[in-house]
Amino acid sequence: MDPMDGGMRYNPGSSDKDWDQAVTFLPASDNKKLEKKSGSGKVGVIVGLVILAAVLALIIGLLVWHFHFRKDLKLQKIYTGSLRITNEAFVDAYENPDSPEFKSLAKQVMIQLNSMYSESPLLSKYYVGSRVQAFSEGSVIAYYESDFAVPVGQEAAVDQGVSKLSDMYGSNKVRKLVEKPGALVFDHVVSSANLRFSQHTRGSEDEIIRSPGFPDKPYEPNSFVQWQLRGDPGYLLKLAFDTFNLEQNCSNDFVRVYDSLVANDKFLMAEKCGYYSPTDSPTFISSRNVMLVTLVTNEEGNYPGFRARITQIRPDSTELTCGGRLTGSSGSFQSPNFPNYYSPNTTCQWEIEVPVGKFVKLKFPKFLVSSGSSSSCPGDYVEIVGKSKLCGQQPANTMVTVNSNKMTVVFYSNSSHVDRGFSATFDAFEPTDPCPEMFQCDNKRCVKPTMRCDGWNDCGDSSDEKNCQCDSTMIQCRNGFCKPLFWQCDGVNDCGDNTDEMNCGCKAGEFKCSDVQCVSEKLKCDGNRDCKDGSDEEGCSREMSCTVSTYACSNKKCITKQNPQCDGQDDCGDNSDESSCNCGKKAFKSSRVVGGQDAIVGEFPWQVSLHVKNMAHVCGASIISERWLVTAAHCVQDDKIKFSQPGTWEAYLGLHTQKDKQTATKRLLKQIIPHPYYNAYTYDNDIALMELDSPVTFSDTIRPICLPSATDVFITGDVVTITGWGATREGGGGATVLQKAQVRIINDTVCNQLMTGQITSRMICAGVLTGGVDACQGDSGGPLAYFLNDRMYLAGVVSWGDGCARRNKPGIYTNVPKFRGWIKEKTGV
Template sequence: MKDFDSNLKYNNRPQNMNGFEEGVEFLPVMNTKKVEKRGPKRKFIFLGVVIGAVLLSLTIGLLVWHFKYRNASMQKIYTGQLRITNYPFLDAYENPSSPEYADLSAKVIEMLKNTYQGVPDLAPHFKQCNVTAFSEGSIIAYYWAEFAVPAYREAALEKAMSELKVKTVYLRHHSLLSVDSLVAFPVDIELARKFRDSGRTFFLHTKTGDVTKFSTSGFPNSPYPANTLCQWALRADPDHVIRLNFKTFKMEPCKTPYGDYVMVYDSLTAVEPRVLVRLCGSYPPSYNLTFLSSQNVMLVTLFTDDKGKHPGFMAEFTQVRKKKFCGENLRGASGVITSPYYPAHYPPDMECVWDIQVPENKHVKLRFNMFYLVGPGDPINSCPNDYVEINKQRYCGERASFVVSSNSSKTMVRFVSDKSYTDTGFTAEYLSYEPSNPCPGQYTCKSGSCISKMLQCDGWNDCRDFSDEDSCICTTEQFRCKKSQLCKPRHYVCDGVNDCGDHSDELECKCPEKSFKCGNGKCIPETQKCDRTDNCGDGSDESDCGKALITTCTDYIYKCKNNECITKNNPECDGEKDCSDGSDEVATMCNCGKRPYSRKTRIVGGVNADIGEWPWQVSLHIKNGLHTCGASLVSTTMLLSAAHCFQDEPAIRYSDPSVWTAYFGVHDQNKRTGNEIMQRKIKRIVAHTGFKDHTFDNDIAVLELDSPVTLTDFIQPICIPDSSHNFPVGKTLWVTGWGATTEGGSGSAILQKAEIRIINQTVCNDVLDNQLTPRMLCAGFLSGGIDACQGDSGGPLSSVEMSNGKVYLAGIVSWGDGCARRNKPGIYTRITKMRDWIKQHTGL
């Protein structure tokens, strides 16, 4: 509702008092009695005038409120659809310029007008209506209708529209329309008006075997125009559904509530209850942007504001035979079920039932390997929208791998999706098992999952329901958490990380009252914190003091180009000029660590990286064409890798630059060609002279390319951190590479990623028999299971900084005792300790 300005002001002109003054006679002051008899005193006259003026103003105000506010008209626009049952669908109805379209459209408009005129709460307020499209079934007409209603009648109008029903309507010339399924939804007035006044619609129809493409204007050579409103009405043949896939999607970053965005509807009219997805920002090419309709129509709408220049999108759609029945009767010892049309987003308005039966003497269980049934604002507890139902229990949301068991040889799986907002869906396998021994040679979780017996009572929730950690007796090498009662390894105590979740493993390490605990464990008086002096010895007492103040220089304090040192943790490239000379925000230094594609991956298993997700990852190949080591792009001509990759062997001189080729933008080692992939020869290799092959100390090397690479969305340099940059214990990092996925196994064709965390250096040194030097960084999990491996050497250990969104090179994959073993975390070259050496040999 708009705010109206009444433009009413109080009238300050003198009132006309002539009529009153004619009855007043001014007498000499001594004749007081006559004065009192001939008229009131002046103050009563004035009071009467004021009261009269107030009453007049109130009267005018009430009249204005009644006629201008209470009866002020509000514009209400509805859009919806209705089904016509007594006409067959003609191909001409797809063409808004055809006479058949115009004739039927006129009939629908007349029917809507007659219907509204018959409803008292609608008739006085109806303004106009129009038909926007037709589709099969028998005929579905899409329309909009406009009303102008006083504010106090708005609720009555909305109620009347929601209850509106029609069946058979007689029209002029003795024709009639049989109508059912009449629905209407209110729409945003501004958007509706803009589309009606300046929007463009493109009508596309695909056939079997056809791939129909469409894109934003100018794609990919020029950005889409600003202030654009357009839509694509997509159609398929009867008994088919539409499969829409966005091949490329690069638009303005998401804003709330507006900005540039795309809406996809399971309809030919834009209404919220039929939205399939709202898209904005950029998506990597491997992200699942495939959507299915429930019928043979779909609407794609584009809204752009007056800012931003981005390429836009390119999409294609095909038609797929509509499933007559969704689900199956499954008989056998094992099998696989998926959501309909997986791995595309499942369609809306679906119901599928799988009736599963395994051999009589076995029980059945389902293992869901991927599960994404998420809609905006879904309450996970009740699952009212999209869900899977098993044994009368509903499952929805985003879930890690989980198992559902049945206590019989039969089970029924029911999948339901509502009419809006679909998701990737699920894939599951059903298995049969012996009721007396569900996990032969393994531990059986309460959920029915099977895990190694070695994982029981190790302090980690391997079952995902904590059943492997229930009723455990802690050994002498373990520590019992207070709240969870979990048994954790004793060397987790006082490692600076809240492993228990309630800090009980760190409580014994607290400093005395009114003391500050340094990052290195030292305790200092609170008064020494933020006093511009490094009392801790690691700078941690001066790193979180709000404003950046000039302080004493140490190895742990950031030094500006003018040699001033400031009290701020990791100030470089955070968007604020903390140095007086601005040297912490130099553009050449800060043009790094950008990830055009950094959205969450939705790939089964969760270890495959997305295309373009780690654009500084480099694959180094020797002459035989095989991936040998990884590296990180740090400028258009320089790479950082591990020195141990370039140590000569009798069969080959790895120190010779001519034997190496660097590949950029690679995702799949089997596909090293394409527009996003580049390759360069190596011009120069500089391995650290202090590298020791028996200790792996100083494990770093610089590689110079024979020619610069061109930076793209798939090729970007990673940021090199300052020597004072703080990567705290417990911080999450990412290790990436094409190395072996199991110890002793073969390398992966697809780039892998793993999320690990920094481990306390003292604790790590204890479990690795004092093999660490200050130039090494320990990261992973002492429980094992996630680690770098053979073939990952030289690759990046990436740190995403929350303050500025940039990614920094925290380490280089160096060595480890096996892969992913317990108490054998991975060791990485610590970049902050090598900063001066890197600058010396790269100039960066």
Template structure:
């Protein structure tokens, strides 16, 4: 028999939500006493006496029979022992199960006293509810025998909703049955009136869910539990303990119970958010649309850090909300500052929209829409027109839900469900009416959507433009230009290729100069197949074909080093121009080994000086129109001002006192000596040119300017300069250095790359006030030289979008061109240098290639 010695669980009914591990009962291990019977069985086996040889020879079994019998007996005994051990030690071993839940008491009215767990009214009602829950458990054979303790934690309106947690100690083999019984809502729903109590207590809608293990394992500290009630017309603030002067506590579970008046909902916004960087066991914050921390009512799980402009506004569907912070033993982050206030509960969602055009959004946009919402818009335009709906912003993404299933939150139009975060799209109707349905379930919400409806002539839905099959309108010049502009690629189908294009095997037309550039532009790789080497051969960057066995063998078989400079494994090879050289003089075959988080050099020199290229904010906002950067998104970006002229050029911070910029920014003119360092001022951490006095901005004078002596002001070759600051800067969330690439660092053709700056947003236009960003693509050097009529030198790189429309421009000069490499670390690939106009078709931007001038930077700065 197993031991029945269970430790008594001591619970404080006023404690928050559930006990910690230290407060949970831990039953003794089972020690099967039946093993003595097993031994007895073994001793009872009878064998013939072997001292009587005659008897053994004539009447006894042969020796193999005896051995076989003994072996079978031994195996049977082992099996029996094993089964007994498994049964008592594992199958019947007790496990602890904790559930969080809530139930509704429909025949009681909520009173203010139920908000405070120290009032007599709270104590009296919690006692009655607890007795009721225990009675419900006892009525279920799969639940009652294993129940140990239940604690009522809170009440809210509706008429009265009681929140609780329950602890069970159950044999392992019964755990699944317990889970199934607790999950069966119908079996738990009780409409019975418990007449033994006065007043009569009715209970219905009993719901329970397994507790989140990561929350159970955290320790409980009542000093880190808070209860707040919104006030009419006021905003209430709260923070993590110690914010912002000291970090939040380690090994803690902090809770904030937020309440609003009846028939209101809560709007919660995190104004500042900085906790431990996300990992499997990192600190995190969860927000619940409930006062019980159950996963089905979780609105969001947050970790890491967010820029101030990130959308961190969440709405409840009722007048309560729970915020919970769970911390581990590590991390020293400041935490968060949050605000909340109450809003009237939306009585009508959706409606009828009429007219030529109009706009509509998901509920409470741009805040996260509330859970448990269903809205229907019936849209009608004049009877002579057709109607289409264009979603300009669409974010309905839920963790773990495939975007092709849309089983949780979605928008439904014409029997098709949309979810995820697709780019802007259009849904058209073949008449003047259309219905848009919006649905959110009880968990995990998102930003939602912003949409407009438009009326159009069915014979010409996009006047003067090309109509995509989706209904989207695009400029006619985008038709058959080699780039997919319609989300369904209908702009690139059924095209007649021009003399400057070639036809892919899939029928698409692509610019002829994209052939053999090492990038799969066709989508089926047919633009590269004709340049492909034979099987078991490697194609060098110079077009030469070598055997696969010659790749990464330590010998430059290509002649340009491309077979040895693009190896994934790190091994010592003879030093060449294309191999990474460690401080100890050994060279590595691996491509771009520096600061990738792996020790490739035996002296670890490839992982030194790597405090760079990491953004303090681990999350970046989704782009909602325009290309404005986020605060702190590019913390190495510098704005260089000249006295009396304002912003002139950009630069990149590479250490606490050195900047990299373009030499042409400091060329003297007949009026101004731009080479005079005293004329210049550097603004670091700047985001908005109209707000240079922000506390996040650091202002520094320039001590000296060193331009490359080989700079050619006619060809713009060697267009690079370094600037020393008068005093070092302090690294913060908005001021950090960018990593400098090694001279062997490879930025291959086709790689996506970012350029930033406050330059003109159009050729000849005014400069931007907010820091701009653009994602562009590295262009094959040979093809670029063809496009730019032989003006490209090895110190230059071509980056852009050949269809035009995206480029650096005046005022961006000297600014950074950055590439995201291993471990999300960013490297300074280039410096904005020159171009033939701005954003013109087939005219890419030209940038100084930093890797080719890395040694010069080191000589001048020591960085």
């Protein structure tokens, strides 16, 4: 039951008769006891009548208040607004609220606002007053607040009255409110409602706040809502959002949380927008027994809103455990309330002591501490006393060491801008050997000796690549670094000073593409995209004929623009390149907690888990419409099991954790269509389509990924994302929770060299050639996704590789743009 729905309520159906029945007179048990002296009897009667009259007067007074005056209870409604003054010029003094110029113009505006509201019989009854908050240029724009004392039940009527006035004095309807010399002339009046709520959490009870209309309808446009929250003295307030769904752009709609009862930036803890998964919604804890929450919305793009629970907790609560003495050879600690937001005005101090004769090594697997606007950490920070101060977002496993068996760590947060905080571990190490059988980086990180001078920044500070002698298999960069020879002339500045991309010219009669590829001059402007990046067709003025390398519009126009779909521009002229763009959008806003590879719920809503009936996960797939999935052809080749038969499979959509299949949507298959030219020996044309037995309904956790056009290209070095439940290491078992990883597109020529000539034009190479990040067994058929035009596209399908996450062995993916026509032919998508 919702706590807001509890408690006693007044029943307006009560009658006077009910009140009369509640007054009873008890008879005396002995009438003779009343027969005293006649004088004293009369006095008693008189006193009794006076008392009775007083009681009746009190009851009547309460009834009158209850049934009459209580009807006059009023709510405070504040409307924020702006108006443009067209017969005034902006001066710098208007920026200072204390200047005589500001005060004079503000007084004129308030007089004319009073006049404006007086024109409405409804508003004039409830109007209290206005105040000007600021001025800005254009000619002069005044920003104001207007107060109304509105009787209960009249809120909607007042909202409508203010809206009508805004229309009356709206744009292109220039008005002069006071017809006398010097009156201000203005247009473009905009007003929006400002609601204020006040709630007090007591004892162990919870309070609920929700955006107006939630969950039945979206929040109102142009609104400003405040919740003033209080707790009992000696307690702190905990604000936990269980639903949070606002517009993604914080410039339009946002929620702010203050460690105060007033909207003062000095006490602003956080500003939030977007959509958070219920499993990752933000939670805040105040530094005192008060908190302010505000919701601001603009005129368009309204969303469901939020629901949050307020509880009060004691400062010594276990979730706020902070500081102390830590001893032993190893241990761990974290910021208060981690991984949720720590409180403002917090100071913690840990005294760490390892055995005598050892030194202390401190590691931060996750670190997100608000740093203000400077790298000198003027805001919140973690200080290793006598060593260093850290703030902001630090790389995973950032390490600090001290040449002592003792270390003091201080965490400090000021009055504003909190963040997720940190987790930390400490270990003892031998002073003479901080990195046993390892190479110690300048930042005290330890890496394998084989990573020294291999061309990769394994330390994170490049110290493993300094002072290296490059052999014949490496590029000698001018800045002193060595890089693998196969990165030479691949279009990516790997050295950092462009040494590896110098002297990469084309032969006579060849055209140099923007990605350093060389093609024949005769192929320039021939209507075909011979350069992988299409640069040979750029700047060609003549009309192109439609080819497989051009984008075909619905009006038969052919365009050579790279990646034209869903970029917000009508390149075709009939908007066909901007249709079918309801794809590739994830519902939830991702957390900024760094480290780890678990996806959050709903982060990749197009991901599908394919199971053999009554068995475990076998392959992945991607949703492209209500009925169709894309997977790998090698997943549906018969073996001991008839994988090619639709009846073999179950598809789980919206699944996050393999153990929680009951929370997902299960579909059987109607048909499977492997590519007719799939080669089981080379994995060429490794793509297949699956039709569901019934259409699926899209939701927050089930959505399609966008399909690329046949002209889409992927530039070497571009970051792409792989997801799946496959093995987390070569030869290992499958993951329980959906995993994610980022890799980059590898140059085709380089990839073909690394994979001994096995790469065809229908394959894409992607990976991290240092090793450690890759797709693996069980990820097959899943998506390789790239981000473009604010949405995710299916660049490739997980196909094959040489082991998993091996150094210099990228993952190989089916090149989806090469099959765009085939997918359209078979599915209509």
